[in-house]
Structure formats: C-alpha cells, structure tokens
Amino acid sequence: MNQPFEQEDAVDVSKMIKKAKRKTTIRTVSISLVVSVAALFGVIIGNQYLTSSSYERAMHSEQLMSRISGPDQVQTGQVNFSGFLNGTLQTYKAKVIEGVLVPWADQKMNYNVLPLPIFSSMGGSTRQQSVSLPDENMQKQGYEYTRSYNGLSGQREMMFYIPGVNYNGKILNDLPLLSEMDLDKRVEMGISFDKEYSLDEAKQLIPRGLTQTWYWVDTYDNRAFYDPKQDGNGKLSYATPEPENWIKGFGVYAPDPVEVSGKQFLDALQQGIHIKGLYHYEFNRIFDYLRKDKNSPEESDIRILGVVVTGTAKQLKSLSGQPYVRGATLGVVVDKY
Structure with a gap:
C-alpha cells in the first residue's frame, strides 16, 4: 500500500536534486562570468597603465636623443599606437632653415612593457629615410662614397x-x-x-x-x-x-x-642614463667618454x-x-x- 507514496517521494527528491543542480550551475556560471568580466577589466586597466608608462618612457627617451642629435631639426607632431603590452611611437620632424620649414623625418619606434618581441605588423624601428645617389664629379675624382639625400x-x-x-x-x-x-x-x-x-x-x-x-x-x-x-x-x-x-x-x-x-648636452646625457630607455647604452657610452676619470663630465670636457x-x-x-x-x-x- 505504501508503494505509490514511495514513488512520489522519489520523484520529488529527483526534482529537488535537479533544481539544486540548476541553481548550482547558474550560480557557478554567474560567478565565473563576474570573475571573467572583472579579470578582463583588470587586464584592460593594467595594460593601459603599463603601456602608458612605457609610452611616456619611450617619448621622453626620444625627446632626449633629439636634444643631442638631428642638426636643425624640430618635432612637428607625434602619434602613439598602443597594443597589448607594446606600442609604436611615430614622430614627425622638420628642419628650420632661416625661418623656412622643410619636411625631414617620419620615424617609428616600437616600445615594450616586457623585454619580449613585439607581435605586431609594425615591428622594428624606422629612422630617418635617406637615399644615396651617385655624383658624376665625385666618381671622376675616385671618391669611395656617394652623397645622401x-x-x-x-x-x-x-x-x-x-x-x-x-x-x-x-x-x-x-x-x-x-x-x-x-x-x-x-x-x-x-x-x-x-x-x-x-x-x-x-x-x-x-x-x-x-x-x-x-x-x-x-x-x-x-x-x-x-x-x-x-x-x-x-x-x-x-x-x-x-x-x-x-x-x-x-x-x-x-x-x-x-x-x-x-650644459644642455650634459643634462640630456644624465637624464637619458637615468630613465634607462631605448638609447640608454648610447647615453652612457658618451657620458663615460667625456668624464674620463671623473665622476661626471664638465662643460670644459x-x-x-x-x-x-x-x-x-x-x-x-x-x-x-x-x-x-x-x-x-x-x-x-x-x-x-
């Protein structure tokens, strides 16, 4: 006589278990979704912060190098392309000759957050574009080099x-x-x-x-x-x-x-050494050459x-x-x- 009731109890228990499983699944999925969104948001914010810091260092390094190179050149603009843990800084330069502006350089410099290769379609670093052309008079005189334009x-x-x-x-x-x-x-x-x-x-x-x-x-x-x-x-x-x-x-x-x-030359060298950017080796090499046996170079050096x-x-x-x-x-x- 108790068999029908036992079957009903079994069905109710089965339904309760399924319902509990659904709740658990929904809760697990919801938690995973929230954690994933939070993690993604954290990665985006972290990447933005890290790439921004790397960009600032790259830009400062490029500005310091411009202070000790590039005769008569001035920067006329720049564009920053940031990606995931890397980016590309593009700068535009011109020459100023007696008040006349002449287009001169379109440079791209890659920067990394980590010391890893840049996985980007714009890999490498592009400096000033030059074209070497033969000179008839120089060739006649036996020059081993040509002019650049x-x-x-x-x-x-x-x-x-x-x-x-x-x-x-x-x-x-x-x-x-x-x-x-x-x-x-x-x-x-x-x-x-x-x-x-x-x-x-x-x-x-x-x-x-x-x-x-x-x-x-x-x-x-x-x-x-x-x-x-x-x-x-x-x-x-x-x-x-x-x-x-x-x-x-x-x-x-x-x-x-x-x-x-x-003084402006020496200041640029010291700042370039301090920020440890792309040109750190070159800044340090020149600094050591000028200072000889002293702690730091002087203007007279x-x-x-x-x-x-x-x-x-x-x-x-x-x-x-x-x-x-x-x-x-x-x-x-x-x-x-």
Whole structure:
C-alpha cells in the first residue's frame, strides 16, 4: 500500500536534486562570468597603465636623443599606437632653415612593457629615410662614397669629417657651389674643423653674419675604428664621412646661438642614463667618454669638431679660404619665401 507514496517521494527528491543542480550551475556560471568580466577589466586597466608608462618612457627617451642629435631639426607632431603590452611611437620632424620649414623625418619606434618581441605588423624601428645617389664629379675624382639625400624633401644631407682621420684625401668642399646658385638662397652647411676646439673658440671662428645653429661634439671613443684597413684584395679601405643623422651635438634653431652652452648636452646625457630607455647604452657610452676619470663630465670636457651654419649663399661665401675649414658640405637649400 505504501508503494505509490514511495514513488512520489522519489520523484520529488529527483526534482529537488535537479533544481539544486540548476541553481548550482547558474550560480557557478554567474560567478565565473563576474570573475571573467572583472579579470578582463583588470587586464584592460593594467595594460593601459603599463603601456602608458612605457609610452611616456619611450617619448621622453626620444625627446632626449633629439636634444643631442638631428642638426636643425624640430618635432612637428607625434602619434602613439598602443597594443597589448607594446606600442609604436611615430614622430614627425622638420628642419628650420632661416625661418623656412622643410619636411625631414617620419620615424617609428616600437616600445615594450616586457623585454619580449613585439607581435605586431609594425615591428622594428624606422629612422630617418635617406637615399644615396651617385655624383658624376665625385666618381671622376675616385671618391669611395656617394652623397645622401633626404627621402621626404629631396634635399641634400650634410656629411662630416673627424679631425685626424685619414679619408685618403677625399674630402668634399662645397663652398665653390655657392657661386653657382642664386646668392639670396637660404643655405644650410656643415663645416668640419681641422682640429677640435672649445665651444667658445668655435663660436669665435665663424665669420659674423652667419647663424651658428648646431655644434658637433667629439663622442668618438674608438678612433682606431676609422683607421685604413685591408679590404681583402690587397688594397686599403679608407673611412667615409659621418652622415648628419649619426653625429651627436647640440644647438638651437632660434637665431641667437650665443645662449647655447654645453650644459644642455650634459643634462640630456644624465637624464637619458637615468630613465634607462631605448638609447640608454648610447647615453652612457658618451657620458663615460667625456668624464674620463671623473665622476661626471664638465662643460670644459666638451670638444667641438664642427659646426652647422645657415645664411644666404652670399653670406656663406665668407667661409672660403678659412684655415679651420677641413670639409664643407651643403645641406638644405631653400628660398626665403
């Protein structure tokens, strides 16, 4: 007589178990969903914070390097593309030649939160774009190198000759070219000195009327690298000049170079060492070279190897015949308007 009741009890228990399982499943799924959303939100916030910090370090590092490189260049804009634990900083630069703006560089620099490869379609780092073109006169005279032109503006890029380095007599002097152009043209020219000078001495060398915009600093801790070497065919291979985007120095694009001092160069080095960014090794190498056996370098330790000057073609002709000019190469040439 109790069998029907026992079956009903069994059914009720089964329903209760199923209901409890559903509640447990719903609760488990709800908790998992909440935890997943919270974790995702945390990852997004964490990634934003970490990439933002890496971006700030990369941007600061790039700004500091710009302070000791890139003659006559100014930054005209930047864009940041951030991803997951990495990003790409793109900067735009121009040259200012006697008040005239000339497009010059479109650079991309990758940065990482962690020391891992960047898994991105924009891997690597793109620096200034240059194009080397043959020069008929240089070829006739047996030059082992060619001129470089900026890939964005088509303007010539300056080259510099380290004092004491053997270039096999192949040193350019573009000063005669000034007479072949409109004398009212605004011209940028890189002057390589015959020897190293102090900053005050370098300022006094340049004729009045020319704007001294940038000073090339001796940062060459391994001069033996530039010695002539056997090329494998029994011939000597000689050094080639330094492209303007390789050299280090300091200056301004404002028309008052008298206020320029070596302190801004040393300050940039110290800050670059402190932030430990992309160029940390280079900042540290130059700092150690300048300080020698001291704790830190002084302004008197800075030696000037050359200068970048601007002015009209007519004004720059005053450099002709100056004994301190070892090499002179044209850079940007523009009209005033």
